[in-house]
Amino acid sequence: MEEVVSNDLKKEHQEKIKRVASEVGKIVVGQEYMVNRLMVGLFTNGHVLLEGVPGIAKTLTVNTLADVLHLDFQRIQFTPDLLPADLIGTMIYNQKKAEFEVKKGPIFANVILADEVNRAPAKVQSALLEAMQEKTVTIGESSYKLDRPFLVLATQNPVDQEGTYSLPEAQIDRFMLKVKVDYPSKDEELEVMRRMSNMRFQPQLETLLTKEDIFSIRDEVNQVSISESLERYIIELVFATRKPKDYGLNDEAYYMQFGASPRASINLNLAAKAIAFFDQRDYVLPEDIKEIASDVLNHRIILNYEAEADGITTEQIIQKLLTKIPINH
Numbered sequence: 001m002e003e004v005v006s007n008d009l010k011k012e013h014q015e016k017i018k019r020v021a022s023e024v025g026k027i028v029v030g031q032e033y034m035v036n037r038l039m040v041g042l043f044t045n046g047h048v049l050l051e052g053v054p055g056i057a058k059t060l061t062v063n064t065l066a067d068v069l070h071l072d073f074q075r076i077q078f079t080p081d082l083l084p085a086d087l088i089g090t091m092i093y094n095q096k097k098a099e100f101e102v103k104k105g106p107i108f109a110n111v112i113l114a115d116e117v118n119r120a121p122a123k124v125q126s127a128l129l130e131a132m133q134e135k136t137v138t139i140g141e142s143s144y145k146l147d148r149p150f151l152v153l154a155t156q157n158p159v160d161q162e163g164t165y166s167l168p169e170a171q172i173d174r175f176m177l178k179v180k181v182d183y184p185s186k187d188e189e190l191e192v193m194r195r196m197s198n199m200r201f202q203p204q205l206e207t208l209l210t211k212e213d214i215f216s217i218r219d220e221v222n223q224v225s226i227s228e229s230l231e232r233y234i235i236e237l238v239f240a241t242r243k244p245k246d247y248g249l250n251d252e253a254y255y256m257q258f259g260a261s262p263r264a265s266i267n268l269n270l271a272a273k274a275i276a277f278f279d280q281r282d283y284v285l286p287e288d289i290k291e292i293a294s295d296v297l298n299h300r301i302i303l304n305y306e307a308e309a310d311g312i313t314t315e316q317i318i319q320k321l322l323t324k325i326p327i328n329h
Contacts, residue, residue, distance in 0.1 A: 013217050014280045016208045023068045026203040028061045029195065030188040036278070037179045037295060038065055038153065043217050043277075044270040046176025047132050047152040049117075049299060056181055057192075058155050062113045069214065070207040071110035072147065078120035084127040088137040102139050107131055110147055110211075117154035118167055125171055128152065132174050149214055169258075169302070176267045177292075178299035217277075224273040226284040231269065233327045234289060238265045240321050241301050249324060252317050255307035260300035268296045286327055294318045 021035050028035075034050070038061070041048040050058050059075060066073035076087065089105035106112070107128075114128060127137070132152050136143045154175070156167070172178075184192060195201050209217075240247040242259030272288040279288075298314040307313075 010220050024064045027064045028057050029191045030184045031061050034181055040271050040274045041176055043221050044274050049175040049178040050155045052181030062153050066111045067205050069209050073111045074106040074109040075113040076106050077115045078117050082120045082124050084123050087127050089139050091140045112152045114154040118156045129171050172299050173261050177295040221274050221277045224276050224282055234265055234268045236325050255303050255312045257304040258302040264300050290322050
């Protein structure tokens, strides 16, 4: 009997996940792809890096999604003069009590939008890194656990590089996915213009999932099965980024400096399970891996100067891997 209830709950969760995109769509036009990838990160406990030019609704999408999922949201604008204390908090002196007290920073929320993360100096990025990896922060001599769920969604502008600090490879690798957000289509932009020029436009959002639902969905995603042949396929894909010549990718090897870390294998496995779960399946298909591979791998493959000179992108390399690496049943 418990199994039936469990399956009913799972179906209910899957139906609600499908409704999340349409609920976000009440405010945000398009961007279903971004919403899907943000949910992949949320339901697999992975952080997401969003890359796109300003003004394409990255902040609005994240804020709206947090509302629909009833999560605490904080947007932090990263700037060159930002200090670690501005992010995690600090000790302040209470004159009445004649003692120091902890004043927690904005990172104590469920969803953190680190806007233009590459504008902050190394010390701030290091503080963010500890929070992302350890789910704790250190203020003074004490450590404090962050709220659960805890998800960092960082944005960076690919065009304006003036006054930016390159994110360290170790930090970029901490992001489960790197999602490239593009301009809307003509029809979508027409709808955006109509909505945003109407000052009475204030749609009511329905809260679809609670924090307890999110933890349950994480367990359900974890139970999605993946065959050994597909596990080995993931390993082959990742190893092909490290030793492309071993896989007959001689042209690609000329452009590649470093391949993906073991985190890529773990994240590709988890993300493929989430894609299968969203599609209301309890098993992973090869298509699930191929669908999410670019988002998992594109920030983990480091290309050299020759690639930049010849206009070769990581997406092109990944597509070649997906066509060349066979699935051995």
